[in-house]
Amino acid sequence: HPIDKEFYDKYTSYLEEKSPNFHDFSNQFVFLSDDSKEKYHNVSTLNKYYNVLRWYLKKCPNINILYNSGNNLFPNLYFHENVLPSLRTLNNSFSSIKEEIIEHLKALDSYSGNGNKKLGIQNKVRCQKISEEFMIECSPEANRKTAKKMSFEIDDSRGKRNINCEYHTKFKKFGKDTTKQDRIYFSFGDKDFQNG
Numbered sequence: 001h002p003i004d005k006e007f008y009d010k011y012t013s014y015l016e017e018k019s020p021n022f023h024d025f026s027n028q029f030v031f032l033s034d035d036s037k038e039k040y041h042n043v044s045t046l047n048k049y050y051n052v053l054r055w056y057l058k059k060c061p062n063i064n065i066l067y068n069s070g071n072n073l074f075p076n077l078y079f080h081e082n083v084l085p086s087l088r089t090l091n092n093s094f095s096s097i098k099e100e101i102i103e104h105l106k107a108l109d110s111y112s113g114n115g116n117k118k119l120g121i122q123n124k125v126r127c128q129k130i131s132e133e134f135m136i137e138c139s140p141e142a143n144r145k146t147a148k149k150m151s152f153e154i155d156d157s158r159g160k161r162n163i164n165c166e167y168h169t170k171f172k173k174f175g176k177d178t179t180k181q182d183r184i185y186f187s188f189g190d191k192d193f194q195n196g
Contacts, residue, residue, distance in 0.1 A: 050075075054106060058099045063087045066098065074105050076112035077186075078194040080152055080165075090182050097171060097182060104169045104184050107134035112189070112196075123188055127167060141166035150185055154193055163187050 043049050053073050060066055067087060070079045090097060111130050123140060130138040141147040147166040154163055168183040189196045 054102055058102050060098065063094055066094075066101070070105070074109040076109045077105065078189075082152070092182055100171045101184065104136055104171070107136055108169070108184070108186060110134070123167060126188055130169070137170040137172070139168065139170075141168065156193060158192060163190055163193065 043052055050073060053069075057066065057069055057073060060069070063084070067079070067084045070077065070083070087094070107130060111126075111133070127138040127140060130136065141150060147164070150166040151162040151164045153160055165185045165187045167188065168185045170181065170183050
């Protein structure tokens, strides 16, 4: 919603000039989730902008909104068309797990955007780095038969080939009951497909 300058100035006054959040006001926006100082968001960088949008996404009512927002809110990730149908097969209710899904996507997006697409790094090492840096469990598929099933055929200028998505994050909230384990399966990317 557009707001008048007086109202906007009320919220920008919450910023202290010497705080790390203070920037030239012409380069920032204030998003309000409620009419209180505790629930406002100062946005002055692209990363903070994504964080606010993801904060709102955690309140999304359904799977379709999450899926349709994915490419815009996680710019370093590519979402395969199979993601939407797989979201509809969650073992846990979407409302109970959506915040954790978004946190894991945020971690994968951040990892991918931090120059971690270097060649020569083993994927097990990459999983370990994600686990350590973002405090989420990340690993390759242990069962090699299942790992082979986690490949998707793509067709591009180089012809048909497979991208393996056996790597996955595990949700802590429901991780103890193996019959209720939901995961995010992913690939570390292919430099020649969707910009890596």
